[in-house]
Amino acid sequence: MLKILRYVLSGVTLLFAVYGLITNNFELSHIMMLLLGLTMLVMGLEEFQKERKAKGWLFVVVFLFAIYVSIQGFLLS
Template identity: 65%
Template sequence: MKISRYVLSIATFTLAVYGLITSNFEFNHIMIFLLGLTMLVMGIEEYKKERKTIGTLLVGVFIFLLFVSIEGFLLN
């Protein structure tokens, strides 16, 4: 789980920096999707640590980001 969280975080950060440097925001929906997956992994980790409130919040953020990224995919 830790490795997947780090890989997803680095991929999200890379796309965010790319968008900021080049002012090319066509990959924003992919970045938001990767951010959502990162939140899902973090939520699962919190559930395993018996922190259900924070885990539920992170999974809720994942669901919201999933809808936002799907909207981005459909509009492009």
């Protein structure tokens, strides 16, 4: 379940990134950061399930930072 969710979130994030690069329209970058953060959260949960706590916490910290950046993007745009 988490693996499928990780692949879906990664694919959608990649689509937003490619769209921004091709069109030079970066106003959707905060949504891309939100999706990237959610991907990191899912990866962190997978690591916790595999009993790799250090990597799990690292992914959770990256998730929190990405969410912070995304919220700043929403508020400033």
